[in-house]
Amino acid sequence: MYHAEWYLASLIIIFHASQNDSYKILVYNPRFGKSHTKFLGSIADTLVNAGHNVTEFAPVLFEFSDSTGSKLAKTVKIDADPEISKIMNVEIFAQDAWKRNQQSIFSLISVMKRMSDALLKNCEFQLKQEKIMQELKSEKFDLAIFEFNQCFAGIIELLRIPAHIVVSPTALFEYAIECFGIPNIPSYIPSLLTQYTDKMTYLQRLKNLIITILTTKLLDNHTIRCQALFRRLYGDQFIDLKEKLAQVTYVLTNTDPLFHISRPTIHKMLELGGLALPKPQPLSKEWIAVMNKRKAVVLVSFGTVTLSCWMPNETKQALLDAFDSFPNVTFIWKYEKDEHLIAEGRPNVITSKWLPQSDLLAHKNLIAFLTHGGMNSITETLNRGKPIVVVPLFGDQMQNAVLVQRLGLGIKLSLSELAIKEKIKNAIYNIIYDKSYAQKVERLSKMMAKKPNQAEEQLIKHVEFAAEFGQIANFDPYGRKMSFVSYYMLDIIIPFIILIFFIITIICYLIIRLFRKLFHKAVICNNNNSIITKVKKN
Template sequence: MKILYHITVLLQALCLGNSLKILVVFPLPGPSHFILGNSLARGLVEAGHEVTIVSPFEDKNPPKNGRYTSVKLEGAKEAIESTNENINMFDLVNVNPFTFIPFMNFMGNVITNTTLTNANFKKLINSDQKFDVVVIEQFKNDALRVLACHYQAPLVIISSMGANSWVNSLVGNPAPPSYIPDLYLSYTRNMNLWQRSVNLLMYLTKEISHRFFFTPAQNELAKKHFPKCVDENGPIANVSLLLLNSHESIDDPVPYVPNMVNIGGYHVNPPKSLPKDLQEFCDNATDGVIYFSMGSNLKPSDMNQESKQALLSALGKLKQKVLWKWDEDHLPGKPENVKIGKWFPQQDILAHPNVKLFITHGGLLSTTETIYHGVPILAIPVFGDQKMNAAKAVAAGYGLSLSINELSEENLSNSINELLNNSKYRDNAKRRSAIMHDRKVKPMDLATYWIEFVVRHKGAPHLRVAALDLTWYQYFLVDIVLLVGAVVASLMLASYLILKKLCCSKKPSRKMKKN
């Protein structure tokens, strides 16, 4: 029935002439980002559109209908890795969050320049190919917005996370730092006075850094490669639509302007049968299975020896079986109840009814998938948004969190036993799962509809808020505050001078008495 449905949709699109040519650009050399980009591209192809995706990765099993084209950014992944070759990612857990600001600016400029100078990318933009709409992942790559001007097409931005400081300004979305924590911080929406102070400082620091350092560098990159599409304000491009990899079941409720749409979970597929060895492993786990993965960027073998030993000792004492995503062929000291693998079908494993707990780094895709399947988590966050995701899981009651610096056999055992034996965590995970599933429209269908919408309505300028036409001092009413201050000061000065004159004029004259 599903195949018949997709065939029907495709035929309708072709017959009605509604098939669009869509350019999808996901330049970040991270596997999780490619999962999001490729899921979007495949979904748009299934809806009957012709898609060209630009990424450092390629789909090993692309759609065979001729409507999917891959432009691989050869060498992009290696270029980024060369800048980080001496960095142990686990050391980032101790880095001050403010340090991430210049680091991400640097990485953003490297990624953007690598994309714009890539031979395959230049071949694409120098061809006579046309696109009806351009979809770009926003991740510190502002210069790529010139592609909308280059192709004279509406611009759709997709955020690989929820609303944040990188995208809010593109559509004029308000984000009060009083209750919306920055993604670099491990805060929830219930911040105390100190946390709100730090959050405000982070907000101001990022704004100053972005405005005076990052934006000029990105504008120069855009001007170098697309001089006709850059003016004094930067790339000539209006964002028609902002798609967010977010959902109410995962993130806190925050303000959204009309052209912001939540499509979190669109990459999650219906569960498939596991490979035979994994199926038997999970089926035969009478006491349950614990799945352990630190994502696609962190290498668990890079953990210090103390952390690895604590994990081995704590996991080895469990009666549950453990699937551990491990990046090497062998794990010294591996307990008998642990099965390792360099790759596991994560979504399908989490869907298995015997999986009782997910030990994770707290990445957003992993968080989304565990909520989708209703599995509680033990988060061991390291960097980026992982700490904030972990804090949200604790606040929502479907998980616990441990710093990599706090890993000990005792702490791990206590946390794992609490999660396994206290039903509230699984109940809360199931409750969140019910919220994620309770949708009138599937997230991929929603993304498709809105992309088609902005094309039908010539960029949908009617959704654009007036905040985008204001300068920063107008937006924050600084000019009005100064005007009112000047008027009040003038009135006070005038009152003072008048009173002074009146008082002086009423002073009795002193006459000398004559003897």
């Protein structure tokens, strides 16, 4: 009897202990892009599996991008505002990505301005859902997790959530880096939107500086507009949104130090590459048959936004003609419209609207991946140890493509080169037969697998720490509060240079005076000697 009572008491203690360690967490997962939705949904599911009470807040920004996020958390959804599609039609944006000048600064400005308008409209639409906001506030969450988002920073304040973490499926934009007080040095740290490495030419450094300043200014302007919206709705004393964003406990990015460029960091910044990496699952019989049809398989996919069916016809034809050059290789192409019959008459080309991408990448017969270079795709491919042919289209894909090439993990093609059969053919040939690519990727894959601290474990520990302790003052660098002049010590350097210049000027002046005096004395002496000589002669 005694043992039974002791056992029951132990169970009760364990139960209460587990309850005390469970936190209420709000994950902000707007339906913005499928890869972003998948990333945040995976984080929510990981935390649910760790025993936490997780709610996913899912306002739909674009109908096109509406997709499933968390499979385990409670989801609170807000349908899309139909007015947003009038500001920015994401389907047209995605279709234009196949034609857009990737390096055009004017194109970048246009896209960012339209995106700012759409996000601002969506923010006001969310804030008007007063019933949902009140329900979320009544939950009394311990912690909020979200991608860098000015609107949700204000919502956190409205919901009275005491702590928050920013996560990112990509490397951070320069504006976020500045906001958190992370040092950003454009001389060797390329902007996320460029195709530069850390070794830049003079002109590349100039362009990198311009793009860094430009994107920072555009995003700062968006923050100002969001700030005006909140103060219009909730009064002039509403908290500064940029300051609220800076008060995060942690910034967790889906980047990997083994892949990304080494850069200065701060205590609150953590790189957890592979954060949403799914474990390989067994393939269906149909897919196994496809994978075993030939000894070599190349996967082709350009993501869930820039669909292959929207490619220009000449690009599609160039790809198909290049595939014809490799009859012993099976090409599995994610192509979204079966009715196009794009692979008809080509036995080595298999098309499908949907692919179990991560599982296919794990198959032994898959030898390469032709991809747009989104961070999720890059992470999956590198962890599976497969070389890459990458064709960047927009956003962080530009930087990812350069990093792949920089480390010898694959080959980068430009969008214009994707319309040239010989360019595609040469890239595929080299990625298959030049074994250095496979060897380097395999080595990197092993390093990623053997990292001392795995991403999922680190996520759970840091989330629980943040939920318990909130903002950590020591994690907040004072540098972010300093003025430009003070931060770069211009108030010391400029006066010092002026002082040195003044001292040099004085010294030069004194030297000139001295030489003049000496010269004057020499002239007088010479004249006197001449007079004496003449007198003696006389």
